[in-house]
Amino acid sequence: MSFFILTFVFYSLYSFTLTVKGDTCDTYNHPQYGVGQCINQTLCPNALYMTGLCESKPTDIKCCFSLEAPKEEFRAAWIATVANIDWPSSRTATPAQQQTELINILNTIQTLNMNAVVFQV
Incomplete structure (x- = not known):
């Protein structure tokens, strides 16, 4: 009998949660x-x-x-420049390569709807 009551209560609660919108x-x-x-x-x-x-x-x-x-929320990306952790990708990259890399990073940040960039120097 208690199993039946428990099953009925569970079914009632389950069906109630399905109808809540x-x-x-x-x-x-x-x-x-x-x-x-x-x-x-x-x-x-x-x-x-x-x-x-x-x-x-x-x-x-x-x-x-x-x-x-x-x-506004502060949604930022952290870019570490120490020891080329994030940017630039190598110590020997030319200024043009560094600029291209940074533009790609900033475009990705913009695509992710972030509104700030933090540079660790």
């Missing part, structure tokens, strides 16, 4: 204002809000986006 607002990334949050429309007076993105919430709950400038 997040709101689109949690994953929608506005091109200018970033990710919003589902809050009451009255708490979003000086901001942009969008309807239809908080599907599991009541109708007065909207996806609110702050109009303040988003805080």
Whole structure:
């Protein structure tokens, strides 16, 4: 009997977790204002809000986006120049070769959406 009850409880919890769905607002990334949050429309007076993105919430709950400038993260790559650890690749590289290597490194950093470079000298 206890095995049956335990199985029933487990199945109930399992089926419940399958039906829980997040709101689109949690994953929608506005091109200018970033990710919003589902809050009451009255708490979003000086901001942009969008309807239809908080599907599991009541109708007065909207996806609110702050109009303040988003805080930037410091995302950096560390480039060690000591003993040619990262750059330049060899002590005998010509200035043109060093420049080409550094441009390739910086292009890769830009592709990875980093916003800073730290040179260890």
